[in-house]
Amino acid sequence: MSATRVCALSELEQDSAIRVEVNGVAIAVVRDSNDEVHAIGDVCTHGDISLAEGFVDGDTIECWAHGSAFSLRSGKPLNLPAYEPVPVYAVTIEGDDVLIDPAVLKEL
Known part of the structure; x- marks a missing residue:
């Protein structure tokens, strides 16, 4: 599988997220x-809550429903009630295009 363009970099506002779907995988793209x-x-x-609807603060995103915050770098939850991490995918920026391959997890 190769990287897929999911949005334009100019579409992403600072401290915000959008939800995209690539090959059936729901992904929050966050600036x-x-x-x-x-x-x-x-x-x-x-x-079963979309993190893209949450709150971005620094390099974390917080689920609006129950308050669990996740590291955008590692996917690890930083507080309860969540205790399982979310996957983190490699991002490539080419010009104004944001590309993601959901088959490629980011190396930590």
């Missing part, structure tokens, strides 16, 4: 406070 772009599994591991 953090440092203008870095991250791609993580979009479903909170505590409940």
Whole structure:
């Protein structure tokens, strides 16, 4: 599988996230406070809630429903009630295109 264009970099506002789907995989694409772009599994591991609807703060995203925050770098939950990490995918920026391959997990 190869990387797929999911959005334009210019579509991502700082400290915000959008939900995309690539080959049936739901992914939250997030632009953090440092203008870095991250791609993580979009479903909170505590409940079936879209993380893209959550709150971005620094390099974390918080699930709006129960307050679990996840590291955008590692996918690890930073507080309860979630205790399982979400997958983190490699992101490639080419010009204004944001590309993600859901088969390629980011190396930590």
